[in-house]
Amino acid sequence: xxxxxxxxxxxxxxxxxxxxxxxxxxxxxxxxxxxxxxxxxxxxxxxxxxxxxxxxxxxxxxxxxxxxxxxxxxxxxxxxxxxxxxxxxxxxxxxxxxxxxxxxxxxxxxxxxxxxxxxxxxxxxxxxxxxxxxxxxxxxxxxxxxxxxxxxxxxxxxxxxxxxxxxxxxxxxxxxxxxxxxxxxxxxxxxxxxxxxxxxxxxxxxxxxxxxxxxxxxxxxxxxxxxxxxxxxxxxxxxxxxxxxxxxxxxxxxxxxxxxxxxxxxxxxxxxxxxxxxxxxxxxxxxxxxxxxxxxxxxxxxxxxxxxxxxxxxxxxxxxxxxxxxxx
Amino acid sequence: xxxxxxxxxxxxxxxxxxxxxxxxxxxxxxxxxxxxxxxxxxxxxxxxxxxxxxxxxxxxxxxxxxxxxxxxxxxxxxxxxxxxxxxxxxxxxxxxxxxxxxxxxxxxxxxxxxxxxxxxxxxxxxxxxxxxxxxxxxxxxxxxxxxxxxxxxxxxxxxxxxxxxxxxxxxxxxxxxxxxxxxxxxxxxxxxxxxxxxxxxxxxxxxxxxxxxxxxxxxxxxxxxxxxxxxxxxxxxxxxxxxxxxxxxxxxxxxxxxxxxxxxxxxxxxxxxxxxxxxxxxxxxxxxxxxxxxxxxxxxxxxxxxxxxxxxxxxxxxxxxxxxxxxxxxxxxxx
Numbered sequence: 001x002x003x004x005x006x007x008x009x010x011x012x013x014x015x016x017x018x019x020x021x022x023x024x025x026x027x028x029x030x031x032x033x034x035x036x037x038x039x040x041x042x043x044x045x046x047x048x049x050x051x052x053x054x055x056x057x058x059x060x061x062x063x064x065x066x067x068x069x070x071x072x073x074x075x076x077x078x079x080x081x082x083x084x085x086x087x088x089x090x091x092x093x094x095x096x097x098x099x100x101x102x103x104x105x106x107x108x109x110x111x112x113x114x115x116x117x118x119x120x121x122x123x124x125x126x127x128x129x130x131x132x133x134x135x136x137x138x139x140x141x142x143x144x145x146x147x148x149x150x151x152x153x154x155x156x157x158x159x160x161x162x163x164x165x166x167x168x169x170x171x172x173x174x175x176x177x178x179x180x181x182x183x184x185x186x187x188x189x190x191x192x193x194x195x196x197x198x199x200x201x202x203x204x205x206x207x208x209x210x211x212x213x214x215x216x217x218x219x220x221x222x223x224x225x226x227x228x229x230x231x232x233x234x235x236x237x238x239x240x241x242x243x244x245x246x247x248x249x250x251x252x253x254x255x256x257x258x259x260x261x262x263x264x265x266x267x268x269x270x271x272x273x274x275x276x277x278x279x280x281x282x283x284x285x286x287x288x289x290x291x292x293x294x295x296x297x298x299x300x301x302x303x304x305x306x307x308x309x310x311x312x313x314x315x316x317x318x319x320x321x322x323x324x325x326x327x328x
Numbered sequence: 329x330x331x332x333x334x335x336x337x338x339x340x341x342x343x344x345x346x347x348x349x350x351x352x353x354x355x356x357x358x359x360x361x362x363x364x365x366x367x368x369x370x371x372x373x374x375x376x377x378x379x380x381x382x383x384x385x386x387x388x389x390x391x392x393x394x395x396x397x398x399x400x401x402x403x404x405x406x407x408x409x410x411x412x413x414x415x416x417x418x419x420x421x422x423x424x425x426x427x428x429x430x431x432x433x434x435x436x437x438x439x440x441x442x443x444x445x446x447x448x449x450x451x452x453x454x455x456x457x458x459x460x461x462x463x464x465x466x467x468x469x470x471x472x473x474x475x476x477x478x479x480x481x482x483x484x485x486x487x488x489x490x491x492x493x494x495x496x497x498x499x500x501x502x503x504x505x506x507x508x509x510x511x512x513x514x515x516x517x518x519x520x521x522x523x524x525x526x527x528x529x530x531x532x533x534x535x536x537x538x539x540x541x542x543x544x545x546x547x548x549x550x551x552x553x554x555x556x557x558x559x560x561x562x563x564x565x566x567x568x569x570x571x572x573x574x575x576x577x578x579x580x581x582x583x584x585x586x587x588x589x590x591x592x593x594x595x596x597x598x599x600x601x602x603x604x605x606x607x608x609x610x611x612x613x614x615x616x617x618x619x620x621x622x623x624x625x626x627x628x629x630x631x632x633x634x635x636x637x638x639x640x641x642x643x644x645x646x647x648x649x650x651x652x653x654x655x656x657x658x659x660x661x662x663x
Contacts, residue, residue: 058565089567097565099558105577106559106657107584120568151656167566 004031005174005207006055011068013050013059013231022277024050024063026231029304032175037201037208039218039239041254042228043274051228052177052211056093057085073174091121094168096178096197100161100185104152110138110163111148117170137166140203141196158189162196169200176201179211194221215258219243224310227251230275230285233304237311247313249290284316292317333660334649341645348637353407356626357400364390366624367420394418416631421623427631430616435598435635437507438605438612441528442597445535450590452536453543458579460544461551464570473548480541485603488534492607495530502530505609531608535601543586551582584655588647595643599636 013025025047032038040048053059055070057077070077072092080088089095097103105113114134118124125133135145141162152160161181168176178197182190198221201208210222218225218239225242227235227250235248246252253270272289275281281288287297296302296316304314364387372383391397394417395406410417416427459465460473496504503509507527514520554560555578563577598613605614613632620628652658 056565058561086567086569089565091567095562095565097558097562102558103562104559105563105581107580107655108576116563116568116572117566120566120572153657164562167562 002034005034005073006032007069007071008032008051008055009069009071011051011054011070012066013047013054014064014066016062016064017278020278023280024231024277025054026280027068028228028231028233030226030233030236032207032209034174034207035202035205036224037198037210037222039222039225040209040211040228041213041215041218041225043213045274045277046228047231048211048228049179052179052209055175055209056089056095056177058095087121090117090168090173091171092173093175093177094171094173096161096164096168096176096181098180098183100157100164100181103164104160106152108151109148110150110152110155113163114148114167114170117167121171123171137170138163140169140200141166142192156189157185158193161185161189161193165193165197165200169204169206172204172206174206176206176208177211178208180213181210182217183212183214190217215254227254230280231277232285232301232314233312234286234314235312236304237313241308241311247307247311247318248286248315249292249317250286284314330660337645337648337660341641344641345638348641349408349411349634350404352630352634352637353404356630361624362387364394364396364420394420411634416634417627419620419625419628421620421625421628427627430628431613431631431635434611434613434616437610438614439597440524441507441532441605441610441612442535442601442614443594444528445532446539446590446593446597448532449536449539450543450586450593453540454547454579454583454586456540457544457547457549458551458574458582460548461555461582462574462578463555473545476541476544478541479537480545482538483603484534484538484601485607487538488531488604488607491530491534503527505607507611527610531601531604531610534604546589547582547586550585551578554578554582557581587651587654591643591647592640595640596636598639599632 008031009029011025011028012023015022015024024045028047028051030038040051042048050059050063053063054065055077057080059065065078068078072088075088077085077088077093104110111131111134114137115124115130118130118133124130131148134148138145138147143159143162143166147155147159147163152163155163161184164181176197181197182193185193194217197208208222210218212218222239224236224238226233227242227248229250235242235246235251237247241247242251243255246255250270253268257268257270259267270289275285275288281298283296283298283300284290284293284302287293290297294316296319300316302314302316302319304312305318307313307318368383368387368390388397395403398406414428416431419425419427419430422430456472456476459469492504495502503526505527508514508520508523509527512520512523514524560573560577563573568577599617601612602614602618604610605612606618609615613635616628617632619625620632652660
């Protein structure tokens with residue numbers, strides 16, 4: 001594989017709340033390669049969205065990035081000033097939002113909202129070229145050029161999300177973050193929107209991070225999956241490996257809980273609930289729910305280790321097969 | 329916007345006016361007391377008995393002159409005929425001045441004073457409210473919120489009295505009342521304009537300051553809910569400059585409900601700010617209305633109320649026609 005465009009290195013993010021520090025992300029590291037599609041999955045509160053938002057530095061209010069680095073082809077995003085970061089947004093890292101229904105300004109025409117992006121980054125083309133450029137963007141995501149003259153309320157949910165994708169690729173960014181981009185849409189539209197996202201991403205050669213908990217969607221769309229649990233990356237491997245030979249007990253149970261069309265059997269969940277991030281359990285955060293937990297699990301946090309080529313697991317069960325200590 | 333809607337909305341406006349005129353005609357006639365006998369008994373009381381004889385004949389003569397001896401239906405028809413000619417009759421207390429003259433002398437002062445102050449109050453208040461909801465403003469500004477709450481709780485006439493005390497009695501900076509220096513004649517020049525502004529400052533201030541609190545607090549509430557919207561998050565993610573997000577994504581949306589209130593408030597402008605005008609003896613409609621009510625001057629009260637109703641109706645009519653241009657989501661489909 002080629003050089004990574006994005007390197008996330010031991011990212012720690014805490015939320016300051018009245019009840020205390022919520023340790024939302026605890027040392028997440030991964031690489032994202034050019035043109036790659038990486039999926040981040042996990043339960044609600046596992047830190048997947050927080051990680052994605054940290055990359056574009058959109059964390060608000062009580063969230064603090066305590067430690068770590070986010071390198072976007074040589075630039076440490078966490079070291080940039082607010083205004084420098086503003087210039088990076090959508091130009092080098094863009095985002096397809098979660099709430100497609102309300103992500104567009106209701107009182108502005110689509111044309112103006114796309115124009116805003118060019119203007120904010122000092123890349124406003126000449127008047128004569130702008131309309132053509134916007135029309136081209138819209139056709140690329142499967143919309144008619146006339147959509148440019150419409151207001152958001154005149155579009156369907158799927159069309160709005162396509163507009164959002166068109167905006168996300170307007171400045172040809174290197175990385176596109178998609179935080180559950182289709183959770184507000186029905187399955188048919190979901191599929192169309194994901195195909196559109198996939199197509200433009202391939203044309204652009206941009207890398208995509210898809211955040212979500214829809215394993216079916218992940219299986220269809222991404223190349224690699226990172227499984228998150230209680231603010232940690234517990235497994236990072238290709239889609240095939242995750243689905244065929246999951247290694248971490250949490251991933252195994254996660255895959256085991258996906259209903260099977262061929263076999264008729266009882267629906268299986270993972271017993272217990274996710275731990276409180278205010279006061280996480282000692283050692284491996286999954287050990288209270290893990291059927292295979294043994295002594296070291298309660299004591300040390302297992303680091304992410306490569307157990308097979310480009311297959312990374314954070315679990316004490318795989319201690320013997322250690323090769324490297326850094327994710328790739 | 330389509331023509332059919334405009335026609336229908338115009339019809340509603342006319343209906344409102346017709347109903348208002350009818351109610352306006354009926355209500356004063358239901359109030360106990362006879363304005364002519366009231367006036368005459370005042371005269372007899374003040375002229376130590378000289379006019380006691382023939383008072384019944386005088387009352388009858390006046391009733392005939394004002395048309396009050398005719399049947400109600402005929403009075404109503406005549407009333408309409410007069411209104412269409414903008415003839416609201418004579419002022420009962422300042423006879424022989426006509427109501428039209430009375431109103432048209434007072435109306436420009438009120439529109440100038442109350443209209444301008446309302447607009448200033450709206451602009452400053454809304455901007456301030458929008459800023460107060462913005463997360464990245466200095467802490468000092470946030471201290472304004474309780475101040476605004478107190479101000480919005482102080483009635484504007486009380487504020488007027490305080491202003492008179494501070495700037496007329498303690499420091500003689502501003503005149504105590506009137507719209508211009510008494511006895512001077514007005515010309516279209518800077519000197520007259522300066523004089524008018526000098527006189528309008530204190531009453532205007534009391535309206536502006538008293539209004540700001542409410543505009544700002546309303547706008548702040550509106551803006552807070554707008555800033556929580558997904559499109560604000562995306563605007564930020566797009567890398568837009570703060571000013572652009574604040575004005576065109578935040579304020580532009582938060583302002584929509586404020587505009588409805590503004591249209592209504594502007595409609596009420598023609599009624600003046602009664603107490604402010606009375607306190608500052610400002611020769612506007614409010615002052616006129618106050619005097620007319622005191623002297624049971626039917627026709628002046630009716631005239632002013634009619635102007636008020638028509639202008640509120642008109643303000644809402646214009647708002648309804650203009651709203652689709654301000655908020656594209658509003659559309660009028662006539663089925």
